[in-house]
Amino acid sequence: MFAYIARRALQSVLVMASVAFVAFALFQYMGDPINQMVAQDASAAEREALRRVLGLDRPFYVQFLVFLKNIATGNFGFSFRVGSPVAQIIAERLPATLELVFVAAMFALFIGVPAGVYTGLHRHGAMSRFMLTISLIGVSLPTFLIGILLILIFAVLLGWLPSFGRGQTVQLGFWSTGFLTTSGLKALILPSITLGLFQTTLIMRLVRSEMLEVLRTDYIKFARARGLTNRAINFGHALKNTLVPVITIAGLQIGGLIAFAIITETVFQWPGMGFLFITAIQFVDVPVMSSYLVLVALFFVIINLIVDLLYFAVDPRLRVERSVSAH
Amino acid sequence: MAALLEVEHLRIEFPTRRGTLVAVDDVSFSIDEGEVLGVVGESGAGKSLTGTAIIGLLEPPGRVAAGEIRLMGRRIDDLPYEEIRKIRGKQIGAVFQDPLTSLNPLYSVGRQLIETIQTHTDLSPTQARTRALELLQEVGIPAAERRVDHYPHQFSGGMRQRVVIALALCVNPKLVIADEPTTALDVSIQAQIIALLKRLCRDHGTAIMLITHDMGVIAETADRVAVMYAGRIAEIGPVRSVIKEAKHPYSHGLMGSIPKINDTKERLDQIEGSMPRLTEIPPGCAFNPRCPHVFERCRVERPELLDAGATRASCWLYAHG
Ligand SMILES: Nc1ncnc2c1ncn2[C@@H]1O[C@H](COP(=O)(O)OP(=O)(O)OP(=O)(O)O)[C@@H](O)[C@H]1O
Ligand code: SF4
Ligand SMILES: [Mg+2]
Numbered sequence: 001m002f003a004y005i006a007r008r009a010l011q012s013v014l015v016m017a018s019v020a021f022v023a024f025a026l027f028q029y030m031g032d033p034i035n036q037m038v039a040q041d042a043s044a045a046e047r048e049a050l051r052r053v054l055g056l057d058r059p060f061y062v063q064f065l066v067f068l069k070n071i072a073t074g075n076f077g078f079s080f081r082v083g084s085p086v087a088q089i090i091a092e093r094l095p096a097t098l099e100l101v102f103v104a105a106m107f108a109l110f111i112g113v114p115a116g117v118y119t120g121l122h123r124h125g126a127m128s129r130f131m132l133t134i135s136l137i138g139v140s141l142p143t144f145l146i147g148i149l150l151i152l153i154f155a156v157l158l159g160w161l162p163s164f165g166r167g168q169t170v171q172l173g174f175w176s177t178g179f180l181t182t183s184g185l186k187a188l189i190l191p192s193i194t195l196g197l198f199q200t201t202l203i204m205r206l207v208r209s210e211m212l213e214v215l216r217t218d219y220i221k222f223a224r225a226r227g228l229t230n231r232a233i234n235f236g237h238a239l240k241n242t243l244v245p246v247i248t249i250a251g252l253q254i255g256g257l258i259a260f261a262i263i264t265e266t267v268f269q270w271p272g273m274g275f276l277f278i279t280a281i282q283f284v285d286v287p288v289m290s291s292y293l294v295l296v297a298l299f300f301v302i303i304n305l306i307v308d309l310l311y312f313a314v315d316p317r318l319r320v321e322r323s324v325s326a327h
Numbered sequence: 328m329a330a331l332l333e334v335e336h337l338r339i340e341f342p343t344r345r346g347t348l349v350a351v352d353d354v355s356f357s358i359d360e361g362e363v364l365g366v367v368g369e370s371g372a373g374k375s376l377t378g379t380a381i382i383g384l385l386e387p388p389g390r391v392a393a394g395e396i397r398l399m400g401r402r403i404d405d406l407p408y409e410e411i412r413k414i415r416g417k418q419i420g421a422v423f424q425d426p427l428t429s430l431n432p433l434y435s436v437g438r439q440l441i442e443t444i445q446t447h448t449d450l451s452p453t454q455a456r457t458r459a460l461e462l463l464q465e466v467g468i469p470a471a472e473r474r475v476d477h478y479p480h481q482f483s484g485g486m487r488q489r490v491v492i493a494l495a496l497c498v499n500p501k502l503v504i505a506d507e508p509t510t511a512l513d514v515s516i517q518a519q520i521i522a523l524l525k526r527l528c529r530d531h532g533t534a535i536m537l538i539t540h541d542m543g544v545i546a547e548t549a550d551r552v553a554v555m556y557a558g559r560i561a562e563i564g565p566v567r568s569v570i571k572e573a574k575h576p577y578s579h580g581l582m583g584s585i586p587k588i589n590d591t592k593e594r595l596d597q598i599e600g601s602m603p604r605l606t607e608i609p610p611g612c613a614f615n616p617r618c619p620h621v622f623e624r625c626r627v628e629r630p631e632l633l634d635a636g637a638t639r640a641s642c643w644l645y646a647h648g
Contacts, residue, residue, distance in 0.1 A: 218428035224384055225423070226443045226494060227416030236442075237431050316478040317432060 004318075008308050012301040017068070019297035023290035024067045028060075071294055077287040081280070086291045090273060094295075095175045096166055097265070097272030101257045103188050104196030108257075109250065112200040116207025121234060123212065131204070138201030143260060147194040147267035154190060162187050164269035195264040199253040206249050210242035217241075243314050251307035255300040330357035331501055331534050332381070337394035339376050339385065339558075348605045350389070351376050352558045355632065358502065363525070363535045365549030365566065367542065367581070369602045372555040374538045378504045380404070381536075382419050383411035399501070417447040420495035420533075422524070424507040426488035430479035436463070436490045437475035440497055447498040462493040466523060485516035492524055499531055506538045517541075521548055542582070546570055554578040557602055557613040564638025574635035575642045577614045612643065620644060 034047050034056070051057050055066060070077065076086035115135075119128040138146075155163035167183030169176040178184030214220060215238055223233050262274035269275070273292060280288035312319055339351035351373040358364045366374050379385050381396055383406070396404040403414060415421070423429050431439060440459035444450055450458060456475070463471035466489040479487055488508065495503055505524060509517035525548050528535050537549060545552050545566060553563040554575065562575035573579040600617040609615055615625040624643050635645040 218423060218425055219431045221384070222421070222423060222429040222491070222494075223431065224412075225382055225415055225421035226446070227412050227414070228442065228446055229412070232442065232446070237434075240433050241431070315433060316435075317480050 005308065008305060012305060015301055016294075016297060020068055020071060020294055021064065023071075023293045024064050026290045026293075027286050071291070076291040076294075079280075079285055079288050081283045081285045081288070086287045089276065089288065090291060090295065091174055092176075093271060093273045093276045095177060096270060097258065097261055097274060099178055100188065100191055100195060100264070100270060100272060101254070101261055103192035104199070104257050105254045107192055107196040108199035108203055108253065112203030113207050113246070115200075116204040117211060117234070117239060119204065120208040120211025120215070132208075135201035135204055138197045139205075143194060143198065143263045144267050146197055147190070147264060150190045150194055151267070161190050163190070166271060191264050191268040191270055194267065195257055195261060198260075199250075199257060202253060203246065203250055207242055207246055210245055211238055214238045214241045240314070244311060247307055247310050247314065251303050251310075255303045258296055258299050331360045331362075331399060332358040332536075333395075333397040334377070334381070335395045335397075337377065337380065337396065338392045339373070339380055339389060340392040341389050343388075345606075349392075349608075350558050350605055351380070354394070354555075354558070354560050356553050356560060356563055358534050358536060360501065361529070361532045361534055362551065363528070363537055363549045365545035365552040366536060366538045366555060367540065367545060367552060368555035368561075370540075371602060371605075373558040374555055375506050377555075378421070378506050378536060378538055381504060382415050382421055383408075384415075413447075416443060416495075416500065417498050418501050420497075420500040420503040422488075422491055422495045422503060422505040422508045425511045426484055426491050427511065429491050430487060430494075432479055435476050435478055436482070440475075440490075440494060443494055444497050458497070459493075462497055463490070465527065466490070466493045468493075484512050485520065488512060488516075488520050489523065492520070492527065496527055496531070496533065500533060502534045502536065503528060504536045504538070507540070508537075509544070510540070517544075542570070554581060557608050558605070559613055559641060560632060561614065561642075562635075562638055562640040563632065568637035572637070573640075574638055574645065575614075575640035576618050576620050576644075578640070612641070614642075 034051055034054075038047060038050060048057075055063065058066075074087055076090070078084065079086050079089055082089065115131055119131055122128045151163045154161045162183070165187060166178045167185075167187035168181040169178050169184055170180040171177075178188055220233060220238060223237050228237075261270075261272060262277060264270065265272045265274035266278055273295070276288065277292045279285075280292065334357065335355045337351055337354040338349065341348040341350060354373070354377060356364070366377070368374055376385070376389070380391055381403075383403070385391065391404050394404070395402055398414065398418060403411060406414070430436065434442075437456065437459050440462060441452065441455040444455040444458055445452070448455075460471050460475055463475055468474050468486060468489055474482075479490070482490065492508075495505075503524070508524065509520050512520060521544055524535065524537075527533070535548075537545070539545060549566045551564060552566045552569045554561045554569065554573075554577065556577050562569060562573060562578040569578060570582055573582050603609065603613065603616070609626070610629075611627050612618070612621075612625040612630050615621045618625065622643070624646075628643070630641040630643050630646070632639040632641045633645040635642070
């Protein structure tokens with residue numbers, strides 16, 4: 001088990017290094033940053049001086065190593081556009097995105113899993129068919145359209161919920177949270193539904209098909225032959241066996257939520273990292289863009305490590321590799 | 328005294344778009360307390376379906392369309408789900424073919440035993456665990472105290488089948504339905520498992536319905552044997568009589584012996600042809616296209632189980648005593 005975790009950790013480091021390289025390469029392909037920093041009429045000597053100060057005259061690999069060292073120590077450089085440290089800008093935006101993603105993920109899990117179990121158990125019921133039809137909409141409608149429709153209905157027509165922004169937030173140290181005010185909570189509803197709907201329906205369909213699969217297995221048949229109650233069979237035996245694939249996909253999807261948040265944040269003017277990224281692209285704010293890439297990759301890697309640990313919690317076959325030979 | 332299990336005129340159907348398939352047709356037999364009934368027959372003869380119907384686990388759309396199943400005089404084929412569930416495991420245990428896949432891979436064998444014991448008894452968790460340990464020792468798992476917390480994948484096939492047997496017998500059922508319990512196992516282990524099953528059931532007075540293809544196992548283990556063909560019982564009787572002097576031409580061929588009926592002298596080591604598919608069962612006797620003794624009546628009228636000396640056979644050859 002330890003070896004497995006160590007191997008996964010090493011893989012994560014490699015993934016992070018590759019992403020860092022791409023983020024670094026952004027600087028090289030986005031044109032000469034010196035041009036954006038100096039006045040139009042600066043002389044060649046002035047440009048060279050600045051280049052030397054910023055270390056841009058050094059060899060490519062040295063620059064990359066310096067870049068790696070910087071991001072590893074949380075030094076993401078300065079935004080080209082606003083001039084303040086990228087780390088600070090991101091720290092301001094991060095809570096908004098993480099809270100949105102968290103609520104969307106909870107929504108996806110706590111609606112998706114029970115709905116999947118229900119439709120798996122009552123395969124031919126009218127309610128199951130209805131839920132499956134609805135889920136088709138979730139899978140096929142693009143996110144921005146769902147967001148706009150929700151805004152139209154709940155913000156414009158009914159006026160129940162705000163159509164943009166985070167509402168009032170409360171500052172807890174560096175973290176600004178929307179969980180502690182009514183307007184903050186209300187503001188979370190529409191964006192998190194928009195963001196999580198696709199994942200909800202995906203998880204529901206996955207749990208459903210896994211349930212159908214597991215219910216056909218010999219050990220479920222044998223569990224019935226032992227006279228166990230339906231409750232024990234469906235939830236104790238069947239659901240738990242669907243968890244390994246569900247954890248995999250759910251992990252990937254929650255990572256995906258962070259990336260998809262770009263669209264939702266744009267639709268709802270949500271002051272998060274995705275929104276920040278879009279603005280950064282418009283202004284070719286390379287340090288912000290590359291930091292965003294590195295951070296999103298970091299979240300993906302962390303989620304994957306958590307998924308790996310969950311496997312061990314769920315599946316004993318992974319836990320005890322050595323005793324397989326014992327008879 | 329009534330038999331432990333009585334199956335009368337059992338008929339199992341599968342409604343399909345192209346009409347109804349009759350997979351088990353007019354099957355009747357009984358099992359006494361503590362008795363071992365062997366059930367043999369070619370693949371697709373309806374052996375497993377009969378066993379599955381007894382514990383009420385036919386998969387829809389399959390259904391018991393006619394007949395009756397009684398356990399200790401009480402009808403059990405028309406019980407509501409919760410009632411038959413309480414009979415499963417407690418009164419009728421089951422062992423299936425594949426021990427590798429019969430256990431839930433995510434729970435320790437102890438947990439699965441304790442869960443089953445607690446479903447059917449009022450034992451406390453500690454008492455149930457003690458009982459689980461005893462059971463593992465009884466089925467011959469070495470170092471049971473340690474093994475009780477191990478997961479199925481940590482056991483070999485033979486050991487897993489022992490665990491499955493422990494699970495099937497954990498609350499002393501009256502009857503165990505063992506559907507090819509050793510087919511998936513190594514030949515060297517098969518005999519041990521059958522011996523174990525037989526010993527345990529003898530010790531506890533448990534009856535066995537032993538479904539198998541292995542005539543050797545039947546000869547050694549069963550008290551009586553039922554030969555099934557195309558969803559019907561061809562012959563049923565004491566194991567010695569069926570093996571040594573089967574009366575039905577099909578079981579006769581199955582036993583690989585020389586027919587002595589009507590002074591026919593030809594050998595019939597192997598029966599020509601194969602069992603008909605469910606959609607192509609001929610009218611009259613289902614065996615008539617393959618039967619060396621077929622005559623007119625066999626093609627029009629279906630034979631009931633008739634007295635044929637020591638056994639009962641569904642064959643017109645025994646129509647007049
Ligand atoms: N769900 C089903 N739908 C249609 N026909 C079925 C279904 N299940 C079983 N049957 C048919 O019922 C017949 C009897 O099946 P059964 O499993 O009882 O055979 P068996 O005697 O146990 O054979 P084997 O020795 O291969 O286990 C077979 O012809 C099979 O095709
Ligand atoms: S009834 Fe006729 S066809 Fe059927 S087994 Fe007897 S002799 Fe053969
Ligand atoms: Mg079978």
